[in-house]
Every structure is written in structure tokens, then in C-alpha cells.
Amino acid sequence: MGVGSPLQDRLLDCTDPDVRESSLARAAEQVREGRVVVLPTDTVYGVGADAFDVVAVAMVLAAKHRGREMPPPVLVPDARTVDGLATDVPLYARILMRQFWPGPLTLVVRAQPSLQWDLGETNGTVALRMPDDETALLLLAEVGPMAVTSANVTGRPAASTAQEALEQLGGAVAAYLDDGPRTGGLPSTILDCTGEEPVVLRAGALSPADIRGVLGTTVLHDPAEPDEPSEPAEAAEPAEAAEPAEREEAGERVERVEHDTPGARLVGSVVPSGVSVPAPALRTLSP
Numbered sequence: 001m002g003v004g005s006p007l008q009d010r011l012l013d014c015t016d017p018d019v020r021e022s023s024l025a026r027a028a029e030q031v032r033e034g035r036v037v038v039l040p041t042d043t044v045y046g047v048g049a050d051a052f053d054v055v056a057v058a059m060v061l062a063a064k065h066r067g068r069e070m071p072p073p074v075l076v077p078d079a080r081t082v083d084g085l086a087t088d089v090p091l092y093a094r095i096l097m098r099q100f101w102p103g104p105l106t107l108v109v110r111a112q113p114s115l116q117w118d119l120g121e122t123n124g125t126v127a128l129r130m131p132d133d134e135t136a137l138l139l140l141a142e143v144g145p146m147a148v149t150s151a152n153v154t155g156r157p158a159a160s161t162a163q164e165a166l167e168q169l170g171g172a173v174a175a176y177l178d179d180g181p182r183t184g185g186l187p188s189t190i191l192d193c194t195g196e197e198p199v200v201l202r203a204g205a206l207s208p209a210d211i212r213g214v215l216g217t218t219v220l221h222d223p224a225e226p227d228e229p230s231e232p233a234e235a236a237e238p239a240e241a242a243e244p245a246e247r248e249e250a251g252e253r254v255e256r257v258e259h260d261t262p263g264a265r266l267v268g269s270v271v272p273s274g275v276s277v278p279a280p281a282l283r284t285l286s287p
Helices: 018-030 055-061 079-087 091-100 134-143 162-172 208-215 245-249
Strands: 009-014 037-040 045-050 105-111 124-129 145-148 175-178 189-192 199-202
Touching: 009 018, 009 079, 009 162, 018 037, 018 045, 018 134, 018 175, 037 134, 037 162, 045 055, 045 162, 055 145, 055 162, 079 091, 079 124, 105 199, 145 162, 162 175
Parallel strands: 009 175, 037 175, 105 189
Antiparallel strands: 037 045, 045 145, 105 124, 189 199
16 A cells, blocks of 8 residues: 555455455554554544554654653553553452453553653653453454554544544555444543552543452542532641641642640631730640
């Protein structure tokens, strides 16, 4: 398929079993040659390239009119691939992989520092997912991990068909695998798994309740959820009160008051009035 071919010729049919194998073979050839392809996933159509080809990954970002500050996730054909791409993978992340892969769950983990790849400004991490789509998995099994993001120009709707992707990305893509419409709806849920407990970075097709159902005692942190009501405050000994540095980290304003009572201080939003208090008026109450 030459560069000058009509764009419609870049649509490769995967809906017909008689030509599906040849279509996948042509797409795999394009990936190996360092070009960009569009492929179906279990959510929407994606645009991607060999994750280890620095120029090809840059071409993916250029096709979407996206900068390096938004690096693409990496799709893998099997959970066993993770150990070659990531390091220090927490046990809870492996539990989530076993339960929800293939499926709409993306896990951000620490990348192997020895890998020669450049996905953008990742801060030493990589977002991994195994899609629940037969065509995508067949291509990944053939070419290995691919840097893949939604097949659309940034700011426009994600493509649900190969034709929609073609209309947006045009000649920036060498081959479009057409496997019919993809109406997965919500994108994948993204979890930060670089710490001791997972954190929801993006809500998606997999609900927090589903995730918590397999985590056991491991806490899932979801910034979008309202905080649970706190228990009524109880009087505490001065020694039990949090130190100012700890309270400041929690976002509270803390100010010490200098007087004859050791350890006394004002916390929260209380501000000294500046009115002097006679020394006899200060006393410590025993519980």
C-alpha cells in the first residue's frame, strides 16, 4: 500500500472471515515498518503504533494534535507481558489484572527503567491495559505492545467506526482495521497503582464498587467521592492533639499562642483577637 493510495484503500475489512487474516497481516506489517494504524478496541476505536518506536509514537501524538504532556497508554496482548514493561507492581494490581483483564481497566504502574522507549512525559510510569476485543488482541499478539489512544483529533468525539476515524485522521494513518461499530460507551477506568493503595485517576466503565469488591482490605481512593461524615469531635489532652505541621498538611490553619500554659495552642480557623487575657483567667481543665 503506497503513500499515494486513495484513503479509502486504507480501510482493511475484518468483518469478513475470508479476508480478516490478510487484513491483520497488512496492518501488522505497517506497525513493524514504523507506521501508525487504527484498530478496534472494546470501548472505541484506537490509533496506535509500536510502543518501542520513538518516532512512530510521536506520529500517533501528531495525528491527534496532542502534545507530549498527554502520553498514550500501552495495550498488551497478555497480563504476562506486564513484567517486561513494569517494575514494583503491587499485589493488588495483579489481583485487578486477573479479575478484570481483558477489560476496560487501565493501570498506571512504574515503568522498567531499562526500556528504550519514549511515550511522552510519563514521570517514569506507564499506563497498561489488555483490551477485551478479539481483533485488537490478535494484532497485539502479532506485533507486541502498542501505544494506543482514542482514534480522534483532540477535542473531537472518539471514533466508534473505522470510517469515522478515517474522516478525522486521514493520511496520518497507514491502515484502518474495520471491524464494525464499537459502542463501548464509557472509556476505561484508570487507576494509579504506583503507591501502596490504588487511586482513581479517571472514572470509566468499571465502577469503584466493582473494584472494591475484589480488593479485600486494600483501600481504593476515589477523589470524586465525597468524604465520609466525621465523628463528633471529642475533647483531648494537649498531648493527643495533632502537631501544627500535621494539621497544616491537612489544610488547616494552625497558630500557636504563647502564654504560661505549656502545650496550649489554637487550631482550625481560630485567630488570636489581640485582646490581652489576665493570667489568672488561664487554667487547665482536667478531664
